[in-house]
Amino acid sequence: xxxxxxxxxxxxxxxxxxxxxxxxxxxxxxxRAEELMKAREHFAAMVEYPxxxxxxxxxxxxxxxxxxxxxxxVPVGIPVATDASxxxxxxxxxxTYYFKATKADFVDYQGEFVVNHAEVTVPFTMxxxxxxxxxxxxxxxxxxxxxxxxxxxxxxxxxxxxVTDADGEATIDxxxxTYYFVATKEGYADxxxxxxxxxxxxxxxxxxxxxxxxxxxxxxxxxxxxxxxxxxxxHQVPIGEPIMTDEKGEATIDxxxxTYYYVATKEGxxxxxxxxxxxxxxxxxxxxxETEL
Numbered sequence: 001x002x003x004x005x006x007x008x009x010x011x012x013x014x015x016x017x018x019x020x021x022x023x024x025x026x027x028x029x030x031x032r033a034e035e036l037m038k039a040r041e042h043f044a045a046m047v048e049y050p051x052x053x054x055x056x057x058x059x060x061x062x063x064x065x066x067x068x069x070x071x072x073x074v075p076v077g078i079p080v081a082t083d084a085s086x087x088x089x090x091x092x093x094x095x096t097y098y099f100k101a102t103k104a105d106f107v108d109y110q111g112e113f114v115v116n117h118a119e120v121t122v123p124f125t126m127x128x129x130x131x132x133x134x135x136x137x138x139x140x141x142x143x144x145x146x147x148x149x150x151x152x153x154x155x156x157x158x159x160x161x162x163v164t165d166a167d168g169e170a171t172i173d174x175x176x177x178t179y180y181f182v183a184t185k186e187g188y189a190d191x192x193x194x195x196x197x198x199x200x201x202x203x204x205x206x207x208x209x210x211x212x213x214x215x216x217x218x219x220x221x222x223x224x225x226x227x228x229x230x231x232x233x234x235h236q237v238p239i240g241e242p243i244m245t246d247e248k249g250e251a252t253i254d255x256x257x258x259t260y261y262y263v264a265t266k267e268g269x270x271x272x273x274x275x276x277x278x279x280x281x282x283x284x285x286x287x288x289x290e291t292e293l
Contacts, residue, residue, distance in 0.1 A: 128175030140168030221249030
């Protein structure tokens with residue numbers, strides 16, 4: 001609160017006190033009361049009240065310029081900037097005002113507000129400028145479904161899924177920020193990754209990897225063997241859930257090309273550990289369980 005405002009409030013309090021002492025309806029009393037009311041209106045019009053601009057998403061660094069005209073030709077004071085809480089404050093006398101809020105990579109916001117002998121909060125929300133994000137599948141694979149998310153847990157989808165075209169491309173418009181996506185297509189392993197949009201169009205290159213069927217075949221067609229596949233030889237990184245052999249002694253899992261490890265278990269039998277390699281083709285893995293000694 002400025003010293004001028006404090007002084008004016010003191011003057012108004014004095015005038016109010018004088019008006020309260022007047023009593024009766026004699027002409028001089030009425031005339032004096034009218035004079036005091038005019039003086040009060042004059043000084044009240046000079047009192048400044050705090051106006052707080054509050055950005056809905058607490059965006060800092062938004063520059064706000066207040067104007068006295070709707071054409072934004074007559075600025076009132078100098079621009080103020082929102083703080084870490086998305087707020088900025090100016091002090092204004094009663095009246096109707098207009099403002100423009102600006103920040104790089106955001107759409108300009110224009111609004112109007114009224115100060116009526118009291119402090120005011122002016123809420124507003126900046127909208128980010130959208131940029132085109134182009135997903136490009138490395139092998140121009142068509143028909144890949146891509147869902148973009150706002151969170152790394154993939155619980156907050158953004159818009160509807162998009163699908164790559166004949167050139168292996170799909171586009172979506174997004175504001176600046178960090179995003180996550182999952183790309184899926186039947187016969188291929190899901191592809192999950194992250195990307196960041198920074199005030200410009202963005203290209204996100206990714207590659208889908210084809211799945212191949214691995215068929216475990218127990219030599220004696222033993223049913224009920226549990227098989228867990230791992231990505232590492234220490235058996236610390238399991239891939240998917242365990243699978244179990246059927247009445248033919250077989251169990252299948254779909255995997256991309258690479259080297260894998262597995263452990264096969266069944267009560268009454270020794271554990272079987274081994275590795276196998278997939279090289280761009282369906283792969284049988286023969287093994288034999290041996291009874292415990």
